Amino acid sequence: MGFLKPFCIKLGLKKLKVSVLVVGCAGSGKTTIVNSLKPDKEEEIVPTVGFSIERFKFKKSKLTVIDMSGQAKYRKLWDCYYEDAKAVVFVIDAADEGSFPEAATALDEVLSHPHVKAKRLPLLVFANKKDLAKALSAEEVTRDLDLSKKVDLKQTWQVIGSSGVSGEGIENGMKWLYEKLQR
Ligand SMILES: Nc1nc2c(ncn2[C@@H]2O[C@H](COP(=O)(O)OP(=O)(O)OP(=O)(O)O)[C@@H](O)[C@H]2O)c(=O)[nH]1
Numbered sequence: 001m002g003f004l005k006p007f008c009i010k011l012g013l014k015k016l017k018v019s020v021l022v023v024g025c026a027g028s029g030k031t032t033i034v035n036s037l038k039p040d041k042e043e044e045i046v047p048t049v050g051f052s053i054e055r056f057k058f059k060k061s062k063l064t065v066i067d068m069s070g071q072a073k074y075r076k077l078w079d080c081y082y083e084d085a086k087a088v089v090f091v092i093d094a095a096d097e098g099s100f101p102e103a104a105t106a107l108d109e110v111l112s113h114p115h116v117k118a119k120r121l122p123l124l125v126f127a128n129k130k131d132l133a134k135a136l137s138a139e140e141v142t143r144d145l146d147l148s149k150k151v152d153l154k155q156t157w158q159v160i161g162s163s164g165v166s167g168e169g170i171e172n173g174m175k176w177l178y179e180k181l182q183r
């Protein structure tokens with residue numbers, strides 16, 4: 001059945017069930033992005049304590065999204081979820097260049113985790129808050145964080161400009177991820 005599964009999913013005979021891990025620095029917009037994907041959107045978003053698990057449909061897949069807190073005191077928790085994850089979403093506040101060094105260190109830690117390396121998990125980076133005038137573009141974030149050097153060439157990755165507030169770029173990013181997950 002293993003080799004038939006991708007065909008069954010493509011034909012719509014079987015639903016893709018995947019777990020996606022959402023990480024990034026505190027305040028970068030992870031929960032706002034996850035919330036924008038949910039059919040029942042929450043009015044008020046507060047800093048995540050520890051983590052939050054959300055389950056909803058995206059296209060023909062059933063997504064389990066693990067929205068981690070970016071606060072330093074909860075960072076070690078991220079390590080507990082790589083094993084089951086099928087993809088990683090890393091969110092950067094593109095309007096806060098001061099947060100880039102911390103984001104770069106956090107991303108290095110993600111990419112050097114044994115499960116992420118061994119499974120070559122697809123990595124979607126949201127250069128978030130693009131609605132703000134001072135936000136850098138996806139290309140500028142890629143350059144400033146030296147992403148092409150950081151990410152293993154064999155690992156599938158993409159940087160997409162997004163706004164958790166307006167929703168811009170999020171659907172595109174998720175579509176990209178969805179295509180990678182079907183393989
Ligand atoms: N302008 C703008 N503000 C955003 C955007 N995304 C999130 N925010 C704001 O940024 C703040 C932090 O958003 P959260 O979604 O709580 O950030 P988080 O990454 O989940 O933070 P932690 O849970 O603490 O790790 C909130 O005030 C959001 O309204 C965006 O795309 N544009």
Ligand SMILES: [Mg+2]
Nearest residue numbers: 030031047048
């Ligand atoms: Mg949060």
